Amino acid sequence: MNRVHIKTYGCQMNERDSDAVAAMLRARGYRIVADEHNCDVLLLNTCSVRDAAEQKAIAKAENLSARKKKQPDFVLGILGCMAQNRGASLLDQLPDVDLIVGTQKFHQVPDYLDNLRAARDAGAPVGETIVDIGEEVGSQNTIKDHLAPEPDANGAVERQITAFVSIQQGCNMDCAFCIVPKTRGDERSRPMDDIVAECRALAARGVREVTLLGQIVTSYGRRDYTHTDGISPFVQLLEKVSAIEGIERIRFTSPHPRGFKDDLVAAYGRLPKLCGYVHLPMQSGSNRILRAMNRPYTRERYKEIVDALRAVRNDMVFSTDVIVGFPGETEEEFQQTRELFEACNYDMAYVFKYSIRTGTPAAGLGDQIPDEVKEARNQALLEILKANSLRRSAALVGTVEEVLVEGPDKTGARFTGRTRGNRVCIFAADPRLIGMLVPLKIERASVSTLYGELVLSGVPDPA
Ligand code: SF4
CATH class of the missing domain: 2.40.50.140 (Nucleic acid-binding proteins)
Structure with a gap:
């Protein structure tokens, strides 16, 4: 019972968490396998951003439960955001799941699998599901191991050139539409020295590009470090990672527009390793909707940030997230989003039709927008994006x-x-x-x- 397959849903943070779990499991003697049909343990690392993402993972788990009849020792685990969001209530739909582990307990997975394995080796009957979705002080510091690439059949090892580095977990912003504060908890940052040591170790093994990850990276370290000469802890971290020999490029995601103060904008001018690609979530171009979303900036401030960054680097590339059809969004308010979307000239955008997420502040709002209106608004932005991307590609x-x-x-x-x-x-x-x-x-x-x-x-x- 030592072949483990991890299937990951959702964002880069989930990919990074899965990679760290895989590295911890390998260190404990488990084999990480790519084939989900030939494994003893299958872990689904799940996403809760939209209900559809949860339904997809639940359908997959239902399917996998059937495998237990043919393979009685097969272990099925649900990790991450959906585990955190739904906890033991998942068992109503998925009674055969062995493990439900939340976002602050990834590092416990090896112990839990060891316990299950020991119990089964001893011939114990399949026991109760292990459910652990508690909060844990310092859990953000446990996402630090990286799975080293394995040799292929000829003994050749593919070199890893890029890597994700988790710098912070959780978010305190309480955007009205967002489930993340519930699934990931309060903002917690890793110590700067630990992050720098991790990046150095990655550089030593050949990594040339790191992407610093967190739910709101621009808030990194704000409770743990002070500003120095007007430089925020996040920019201090960028400086330290920039100084590492071997690291040639630095990216980060996801930031908040509120974090783009002068020090961060100026960092693009003085840190050449910082890639000129900014993912800047806009969400809406209407000030009234931004207020309803609890996003503390205006359309004017957002455009000011884009212009300031383009003034520092005229080849700056932007991507964004936009939600269309937030409750009460009028046609005029959507047109304001459309105008800002056009003016920012994005290379890439993730456009979402608003959907209710139970447990979020917006879930109780009335004045839901009909699906066909959301769809039309979605298509309007996607058409602009396609034309922009083509034009920007052709210019290259x-x-x-x-x-x-x-x-x-x-x-x-x-x-x-x-x-x-x-x-x-x-x-x-x-x-x-x-x-x-x-x-x-x-x-x-x-x-x-x-x-x-x-x-x-x-x-x-x-x-
Ligand atoms: S800042 Fe981002 S992660 Fe935090 S609540 Fe808002 S959308 Fe969610």
Whole structure:
């Protein structure tokens, strides 16, 4: 009973949590396997952002429960946000689940599996489900291990070039539509020195790009560290990670517009490793709706931040999150969102139709917007986004972009990497260039992918 498969739903934070759980399990002697049909333990790391995400994981778990008849020792666990949100009530729908582990207890998974394994090895009957969704002081510090890549059949190890680093957990903003404060708890930051040590260790094993993760990264350390010369703890952290030899690029997600004070804007001008790609959740372009959402900024302030960042770097690339059809959103208010959306000229956007999340402040609001109106508003923004992305991609054709070579693409025939602006590129290359920053002449572009040829003069010989 030692082959474990982890299936992850949702965001990059969940991916990072799964990776840390996998690393902890491997250290305990478990094998992490890619094939969900050939495993002894299957862990679903779940998402609660929308009801549809929860329903998807529940349907999967129902399906997997049937496997217990053929494989009585099979262990099924539900981890993460849905486990936290629903707790033991999940057993009403999923009585065969063995493990329900919340977002502050990921590090307990190895112990719980050991206990289950010991009980079953001793011939004990399948016992009660283990449910642990408690809060735990310091739990944010437990997401620090990374699963090292395994050798393939020929003994070759694929080098890891990019990595996620969890810097903070939870959120205190209480946006009216958001379940995260309930599923992830209060804001808790990891010590700066621990994060820097983790990034150094990643650099030593070949990682060149780190993405700092948290539910509201721009609030990093605000209770634990003071501002120094007007520099916030988050920007202090960016400075320290920037100073690490071997780390060539830094990204972060998710920030809050409120965190983009002058010090962070200026950091883009003085920290060249900080990629010029900002995910800046707008949510709405209507000041009344922003207030109803409990988002403490205005459309004017939001645009001011975008303009300030573009003034520091004129090639700055933006992505965003927008919710259309928040309760009471009028056509005029939607048009304000549409105008701001057009004015910001995003490369990428996640547009969501508002859906009620039980347990959020907005769940009780009346004046729900009909589905067909939400759909029309959704489509209107997606059309603008598609036209923007195409126009911005077309403008890159003929230019030379700096690309970090990450490895073979899906076909294995070519290589893939990303620009500083986070555009995926496909190109022919030499495997020895993996991990290097190389100039790529862009020859062709689709909405989201650039195709090009390396300009190798001036690139040091990787041998
Ligand atoms: S800031 Fe982000 S994570 Fe926090 S409540 Fe608002 S939307 Fe949710």
